[in-house]
Amino acid sequence: MASHPAKSTAPLEYAPYDDATQSLRQIPRYPRSFTRNPSQPLIRRPLTLSERTGPADLARRLPVDRMDLSRPDAGTARVAGQLIHVAGRVLDEDGAPLAGAMIELWQANASGKYIHEMDRHEAPVDPNFTGWGRLVTGAEGEYEFITIKPGAYPVGESDWWWRPPHIHFSIFGVSWMQRYVTQMFFPGEALNETDLLYNGVPDPEARQRITFQLQPTKVGIPNLLRYRQDFVMRGKRATPAVD
Amino acid sequence: MSQRTWVPSPYGTIGPFFLKPLVDGCDDLTQWNGKKARGQQIVLTGRVVEEGNAPVLNSIVELWQADAGGVFPHPLDPRAAEADPGFFGWGRARTDREGRFQFRTILPGGSREENGVARCPHINVMVLAIGVTRRLVTTAFFSDTPESVDDPALNCVPANARSRLFAVRDAALDSGATPVYRFDIVLRGDHETPFFLD
Numbered sequence: 001m002a003s004h005p006a007k008s009t010a011p012l013e014y015a016p017y018d019d020a021t022q023s024l025r026q027i028p029r030y031p032r033s034f035t036r037n038p039s040q041p042l043i044r045r046p047l048t049l050s051e052r053t054g055p056a057d058l059a060r061r062l063p064v065d066r067m068d069l070s071r072p073d074a075g076t077a078r079v080a081g082q083l084i085h086v087a088g089r090v091l092d093e094d095g096a097p098l099a100g101a102m103i104e105l106w107q108a109n110a111s112g113k114y115i116h117e118m119d120r121h122e123a124p125v126d127p128n129f130t131g132w133g134r135l136v137t138g139a140e141g142e143y144e145f146i147t148i149k150p151g152a153y154p155v156g157e158s159d160w161w162w163r164p165p166h167i168h169f170s171i172f173g174v175s176w177m178q179r180y181v182t183q184m185f186f187p188g189e190a191l192n193e194t195d196l197l198y199n200g201v202p203d204p205e206a207r208q209r210i211t212f213q214l215q216p217t218k219v220g221i222p223n224l225l226r227y228r229q230d231f232v233m234r235g236k237r238a239t240p241a242v243d
Numbered sequence: 244m245s246q247r248t249w250v251p252s253p254y255g256t257i258g259p260f261f262l263k264p265l266v267d268g269c270d271d272l273t274q275w276n277g278k279k280a281r282g283q284q285i286v287l288t289g290r291v292v293e294e295g296n297a298p299v300l301n302s303i304v305e306l307w308q309a310d311a312g313g314v315f316p317h318p319l320d321p322r323a324a325e326a327d328p329g330f331f332g333w334g335r336a337r338t339d340r341e342g343r344f345q346f347r348t349i350l351p352g353g354s355r356e357e358n359g360v361a362r363c364p365h366i367n368v369m370v371l372a373i374g375v376t377r378r379l380v381t382t383a384f385f386s387d388t389p390e391s392v393d394d395p396a397l398n399c400v401p402a403n404a405r406s407r408l409f410a411v412r413d414a415a416l417d418s419g420a421t422p423v424y425r426f427d428i429v430l431r432g433d434h435e436t437p438f439f440l441d
């Protein structure tokens with residue numbers, strides 16, 4: 001169980017996301033993105049206490065100790081799949097670590113199947129794999145968890161689109177403005193080339209920020225492949241720190 | 244120190260499979276830590292629809308709001324020490340086949356900035372869904388006299404669209420003694436909900 005260090009309370013400035021570093025809102029050949037995004041311009045408004053505060057203490061409200069998705073319970077057998085270890089840090093735009101950020105993650109099993117009523121894919125359910133975790137970053141913004149590499153799966157509403165292996169993340173920082181949701185991809189997957197969501201981020205450099213980096217391999221117990229990626233949450237200190 | 248600039252990571256859609264255990268038990272904001280929240284309990288409900296007024300099922304709606312006294316339970320609020328210990332202020336719900344979400348919460352109080360600017364009682368609302376690659380952020384306001392509200396965020400919204408940001412009391416829906424407020428969210432189309440730059 002991770003400790004929950006107190007978060008910094010220094011006020012942050014929040015500039016709107018730079019569109020050039022983000023996903024397109026409307027992605028060609030992704031029909032839902034055309035019917036679910038506003039036609040009217042987004043409205044700029046001053047940020048007040050209401051938006052500068054937020055659910056910064058969710059770890060007190062929700063269970064946060066699910067860090068090994070590969071074992072349903074301590075002492076039981078591991079679920080089927082390629083065992084992986086994922087680690088990194090949660091930072092803000094100053095590169096300052098965000099301690100106490102809550103991370104939620106969810107994913108398909110090794111066969112590309114989610115435990116979800118909307119999932120119609122005829123792939124086997126692994127009864128031992130619940131497919132979700134929730135954890136809190138440490139004092140240096142660090143996080144880590146063990147899971148299995150998710151499988152690819154077909155998109156029910158399409159006649160060609162297979163999603164490449166990916167893990168979903170939802171992160172709560174210090175405020176309503178610092179709320180982040182994404183999907184993280186695996187390097188070198190052929191299906192990455194055709195994935196509408198991965199390529200919906202047009203800037204290749206930005207795509208690297210949602211791609212795990214495989215770490216140098218080692219053999220020895222525990223045998224698992226290690227991946228890393230940092231998450232950069234929006235928000236800068238109002239007065240830049242003097243280096 | 245490094246001169247590197249740290250660019251926010253790209254947002255992505257929540258997709259169709261946000262798992263049930265991550266949603267369950269998050270739609271009731273009326274108690275926290277074994278204590279009942281102060282203030283007027285309400286039900287906040289509404290439909291999320293897309294173009295053509297079609298329901299958006301399986302979307303995720305999240306809330307953040309002040310307590311009945313207008314205090315945010317967060318260290319940045321200078322009045323945080325007065326925050327209601329029975330109120331956490333955050334909620335999450337999934338929309339059903341009709342696109343409907345429902346929360347139990349309390350009527351938020353109006354808050355005041357340190358510079359004296361007043362905020363009309365409101366709840367911050369965000370929507371995540373298939374096809375929504377970046378969260379959509381809006382605000383539900385509460386007032387008996389919407390025409391006379393002076394709120395710094397509302398004042399940025401085109402005048403003819405402001406009424407869409409008010410949660411509407413619907414006495415016909417009241418569940419027992421709990422008043423029901425409706426806040427429909429039109430992602431795109433006629434009567435589109437105004438969304439804020441994020």
Ligand SMILES: [Fe+2]
Nearest residue numbers: 166168258260
């Ligand atoms: Fe997925």
